[in-house]
Amino acid sequence: MNTRPNDILICGGGTAGWMAANLFMHNWPDASVTLIESDNIGIIGVGEGSTPSLKQFFKTLGVSDQEWMPQCNATYKVGIRFPNWSDKQGYESYFHPFFSELDIKPGEPFFHNSKLQRKGVQANAHPDHYFVTAQMARQKTSPISNKYPNLDIDYGYHFDSGLLGEFLKNRAIKNGLNHIIDDISHVEVDQQGLDAFIKYVEANNSGKHKADLFVDCTGFKSLLMQNALKVEFKHYKENLFNDSAVAIATDIDLSEGITPETRSTALKYGWAWQIPLANRYGNGYVYSSDYVSSEEAEKELKEHLGITDDNVKVRHLKMKVGRLQQHSVSNCLAVGLSQGFIEPLEATALMLVQYTIEQYISTVDQPNENDKYTVFNNKVNNMMEGIRDYIVAHYVLNSRNDTDYWRDCRNAKKSETLTELLAAWNGDGNFEDMLNRLDNYLVYLRPSWYVILMGMGHFPTPNIIQPTELNKVFDYTKSRNYCGQLVDDVFPDHVSTLKGMYKDKWPS
Numbered sequence: 300m301n302t303r304p305n306d307i308l309i310c311g312g313g314t315a316g317w318m319a320a321n322l323f324m325h326n327w328p329d330a331s332v333t334l335i336e337s338d339n340i341g342i343i344g345v346g347e348g349s350t351p352s353l354k355q356f357f358k359t360l361g362v363s364d365q366e367w368m369p370q371c372n373a374t375y376k377v378g379i380r381f382p383n384w385s386d387k388q389g390y391e392s393y394f395h396p397f398f399s400e401l402d403i404k405p406g407e408p409f410f411h412n413s414k415l416q417r418k419g420v421q422a423n424a425h426p427d428h429y430f431v432t433a434q435m436a437r438q439k440t441s442p443i444s445n446k447y448p449n450l451d452i453d454y455g456y457h458f459d460s461g462l463l464g465e466f467l468k469n470r471a472i473k474n475g476l477n478h479i480i481d482d483i484s485h486v487e488v489d490q491q492g493l494d495a496f497i498k499y500v501e502a503n504n505s506g507k508h509k510a511d512l513f514v515d516c517t518g519f520k521s522l523l524m525q526n527a528l529k530v531e532f533k534h535y536k537e538n539l540f541n542d543s544a545v546a547i548a549t550d551i552d553l554s555e556g557i558t559p560e561t562r563s564t565a566l567k568y569g570w571a572w573q574i575p576l577a578n579r580y581g582n583g584y585v586y587s588s589d590y591v592s593s594e595e596a597e598k599e600l601k602e603h604l605g606i607t608d609d610n611v612k613v614r615h616l617k618m619k620v621g622r623l624q625q626h627s628v629s630n631c632l633a634v635g636l637s638q639g640f641i642e643p644l645e646a647t648a649l650m651l652v653q654y655t656i657e658q659y660i661s662t663v664d665q666p667n668e669n670d671k672y673t674v675f676n677n678k679v680n681n682m683m684e685g686i687r688d689y690i691v692a693h694y695v696l697n698s699r700n701d702t703d704y705w706r707d708c709r710n711a712k713k714s715e716t717l718t719e720l721l722a723a724w725n726g727d728g729n730f731e732d733m734l735n736r737l738d739n740y741l742v743y744l745r746p747s748w749y750v751i752l753m754g755m756g757h758f759p760t761p762n763i764i765q766p767t768e769l770n771k772v773f774d775y776t777k778s779r780n781y782c783g784q785l786v787d788d789v790f791p792d793h794v795s796t797l798k799g800m801y802k803d804k805w806p807s
Contacts, residue, residue, distance in 0.1 A: 301667045303327050304511035310483060310500060310523060311516030312336035314460055315635025315652045317467035318356070319514050320476055322656045325360055333477040333510070335502060347460040347581070348376055348561045348574055348646035351397055351453035356653050362470075364443075369804040370466045372576040373458035374797060375442050375559045377432035379645065383565040385698045385755045390425065393754025394560065395645075396432040398746050399452035405429050405781045406746070408773035413753050415770055417724070419760035422772040426750040429775065434782040439556035441796035444789045455646070457561065457574045457581075481505045483517070486527035495528055496629035513631045519619045521637040528628050532639075534621040537712040538691050540590075540704070541569050541642050544616040545597045546583035549604055551575060553806070557793045563644060564603070565697070568596065568704045570644065571603055577797060578806040585618075585642055590704040618642060622683045625676045632659055639683060644690050651686070655679055685742030688717040689751075695721070696755045716740045724752060725759045 307323055307330050309316050320334050357367065367373070382392040396402070409429035412422040427433050432454075435442065442454040472478050481502035489498045499507045500523070515523035524530045536542070551557070562573040569586030584600040591599070593615050601611075622639030626632065635652050662675040691711060699705035713721070716737055723733035734745050741748075766772040798805050 301663075303663060304330055306330065306510045307332045307512045307514065308500065308508055308510035309334040309514040309516055311518060311635075311637070312464060312468065313516060313518065313635065314464045314467070314649060315637075316514075316516035317464050317471060318649065318652050319516060319634050319656050320471040321360055321467055321474075322356075322653070322660070323514075324471060324474055324476065326660045331477070332471075332475075333479060333508070334471070335479040335481055335483065335500075335505070335508065337482045338480050339482060347463075347643075347649075348379075348457050348572075349455040350646055350650045351455050352650040352653055353456055354454060356649075360470075365800050367463075367466050368456070368458070368797075369577075369801040371458040371462040372578045372806075373456050373463075374557055374575055374577055375793060376455040376457050376561060377435050377442050377559045379561045379563055380436065381563050381565070381693070381754065383699070384570075384693060384696075386700070387698055387756035390754065390756030393425065393750070394427050394430075394433040394436060395747065395750050395754070396426070396430040397453045397455065399431065401431045401452060401785065402429070402746075405431065405778035408775070408778050409753075410749060412773055412775065413749050414730075415766075415772060416753070416758055416762065417730070417760065418770075419758070419762060419764040420766055420770050420772065421762045421764065422766065423775045424753045425775075426754050428779040429782070431782050431785060434779070434786045435790055436558055436560040438783075438786055438790075439558050439793050440786055440790040441793045442559065442790065443796055445791055446789055450789070454559075457576055459576060459581075479505055479508075483522060486523055488527050494629050497523060497527065497631050511630060515631060515633040515637040516635050518636040519617075519640070521623075521633065523631050524623060524626075524628065524633040524637055528631060530628055530633075531624040532619075532621055533624055535641070535687055536620065538687060538714075539620050539642055539694070540587040540708065540711065541585050542618050542620060543588045543593065543596070544583050544585045544618060545593065545600055546581070546614040546616065547600060547604065547606065547611060549580045549582055549606070551578070551580050553577075553794060557797070559793055561646065565699065565705075566599055566603060567591070567702050568599075571600060572643070577801065585644070587704060590702070622680065624680075626655060626679045627659060627662075627672050627675055638679075641683060641686050641690060644693060645686065647686050651679075651682065654682055681740065682742055684714065684716075685740060688714050688720075688741075689743040689747065691717060692721070692751055696751065696757050698755070720748070724757075 309319050324332050378394050378396040380394045406429050412424035415422040416424045444450045481504050483500050483502050485501040487498040488495050497513045499509045501507050557575045564571045568591040571584045574581040584596050586596045626638045662671050694708035723730045
């Protein structure tokens with residue numbers, strides 16, 4: 300496609316489909332947008348988290364937090380805590396923060412101490428001490444400052460994914476989207492030279508639907524891209540072992556406050572998420588079916604949550620982890636699960652949806668160049684590979700020895716990029732130089748790599764060198780106290796902020 304499409308047909312709803320609808324309608328207001336979805340496909344509706352990119356998504360659309368969050372039982376998120384990934388004393392848990400300019404002053408001592416500790420100097424470089432959002436999570440505050448309303452820092456959200464899809468659907472329909480409830484029964488493909496393209500999709504009741512652009516949001520089935528256009532799928536099984544999940548909702552006690560963090564706790568054969576919504580916790584266990592059965596995984600999750608009720612509602616899910624080799628082919632674009640999936644450890648699913656759509660819109664609007672869609676596909680692939688590498692790092696850096704699963708995870712296949720990066724950290728190479736050299740392949744930036752390496756207690760050299768004037772260590776308590784005072788002064792209680800926003804919608 301070398302011009303903006305006049306007619307866009309989005310096949311499939313869900314959060315991906317409705318995000319696509321809103322972004323296409325916003326950026327290409329002259330296009331006719333239709334979304335066809337089945338009413339036979341249930342909405343998972345689990346508690347879900349986001350990266351700060353979702354904040355930008357709503358800002359682009361001109362939607363305030365006050366408008367959408369109460370509709371989706373949403374809360375704020377300032378980072379992710381990772382308990383039990385390491386069994387090294389003092390490093391059994393760490394917090395991966397969302398970063399901002401507020402971290403420059405307390406954070407620089409972290410990088411200094413990290414470099415010393417990597418060389419064996421006894422320096423306390425646990426990341427929990429040095430970043431403002433880590434303190435916000437401890438104190439259960441909101442990232443919205445009443446005292447300084449113009450202070451704008453990065454934050455994400457927790458929300459009910461089913462309700463978010465419903466909010467975006469209603470918004471798109473109100474703005475003129477053509478909504479069809481039907482089941483797609485056939486995808487007609489034609490051949491022009493060497494390039495296959497989609498002529499139309501056919502649905503059971505509404506018949507044939509033609510379009511200039513077809514958007515595949517049909518989930519893991521990938522009806523258009525994989526089934527009809529036969530686009531190759533690249534599996535990540537040798538990198539990431541987890542292929543299943545079990546989800547359970549539990550009550551939340553609002554009198555104890557709401558911590559603005561996702562908890563990703565390592566269990567025997569994977570990890571359990573806990574996501575605080577305004578009305579409940581979303582919980583789940585992401586695991587590998589090669590090591591544990593679904594029944595055993597459900598039992599372990601219930602034990603982890605302290606659930607003894609056999610009648611509690613449980614959802615079992617299967618995951619297809621990997622990506623398409625191409626995300627745009629001829630007149631078709633794959634978005635969401637149809638283009639691939641990386642397990643939800645860093646909550647990147649919606650970020651990838653948003654990135655794919657925004658990059659595609661930008662690509663279409665560029666001057667006509669023969670290779671611009673090749674560039675687009677490479678960008679999306681590099682984004683997915685970079686996210687995969689950071690998630691793989693969690694597993695290869697783990698130090699658990701309680702099951703074969705965790706021992707095998709340490710030997711999971713690493714990409715060349717991740718191999719080089721960890722070799723630079725573990726050896727005598729200049730880690731900063733390696734970060735710079737690999738910059739085009741790394742989705743996660745310098746602070747995140749230091750946080751995971753130091754948070755896991757992954758030191759190439761044991762703490763055997765005493766600090767001296769030549770290798771002077773910063774006192775971590777100064778950074779921690781600075782963050783604590785700043786949070787006390789600037790950021791209000793999380794529940795109070797939400798109550799003011801929700802008003803009569805606040806759960807009683």
